[in-house]
Amino acid sequence: MDIKVQLGMRIRYLRKKKKLSIEDLALKADINRNYLGDLELGKRNPTLFVLSKICGGLDVTLEFLFKGIVPYDG
Secondary structure (H helix, E strand, O other), X not given: XXXXXXXXXXXXXHHHHOOOOHHHHHXXXXXXXXXXXXXXXXXXXXXXXXXXXXXXXXXXXXXHHOOOOOOOOO
């Protein structure tokens, strides 16, 4: 599975686990709601800066965000 899709699924899972709407997380992370929605669908390739902001909004580490995501093996 594409790493962007895996990451999007992980963000959505953590957001729902914390009972946050997309809008709630977007506000907490100070990112655009539509952009966050695209990230969750695996349509965007976020920068490290954006991922850091999402982690802040979710109150998790980058390491925890990537837990269980399998890298592309070529």
